[in-house]
Amino acid sequence: MKTSEIRDLIDFISKSGLNEVNIETKELKLQVKREPDQKVFKSTSVVAPVAAAPVATAAPVASAASAPAPASKAPAASSDSGKKTIEIKSPMIGTFYRSSGPDAAPFVSVGDKISKGQTVCIIEAMKLFNEIESEVSGTVVRVMVENSTPVEYDQVLFVVEPD
Structure with missing residues (x-):
């Protein structure tokens, strides 16, 4: 994964309101966390390696959401x-x-x-x-x-x- 792709991914994550993202491929292991005071549970589903296409596909959905706030x-x-x-x-x-x-x-x-x-x-x-x-x-x-x-x-x- 190129540095520019990592920056774009981090920018996407910050705009989407996610609290934690873990990505692991053969070449790279990336973990991004924010707002550690919120409780977050990890999914037990197996996640396939992230490719450029799924990130682009997920962007319209995430951009429609505002950053989460307390209930x-x-x-x-x-x-x-x-x-x-x-x-x-x-x-x-x-x-x-x-x-x-x-x-x-x-x-x-x-x-x-x-x-x-x-x-x-x-x-x-x-x-x-x-x-x-x-x-x-x-x-x-x-x-x-x-x-x-x-x-x-x-x-x-x-x-x-x-x-």
Whole structure:
């Protein structure tokens, strides 16, 4: 891999919002990390050596996403009980998972009490598993996304009634 290709790859990674990328070929081993304070799980899938074409193909998808931010919250319409609710939204484009594995219990369900900083789901983006943490304490009123479905940036994932 040429130095210019490595620079382009690092530039692409910084714009895509990824936290960690590992690339290993016969000639090269490249590891790029940023924002070490965020929790990131590695995929167990085997990754084929990266060629120029897949990077170019992935660029339009990644450029559509903004850099991930902590799970955002926004006031929502009042619930039936007349209390205010808060929406936990997706900070990135990816695949939504309610649990850490197919046989594991969901991180949160309707009626569960959650606290600020508690993991509420995982979003997989480009083979990286990102834990999404709640920015608010309260009770989960609704789960807005089905397990293993794609989500968009800023899509509502959960509706929470704050404490």
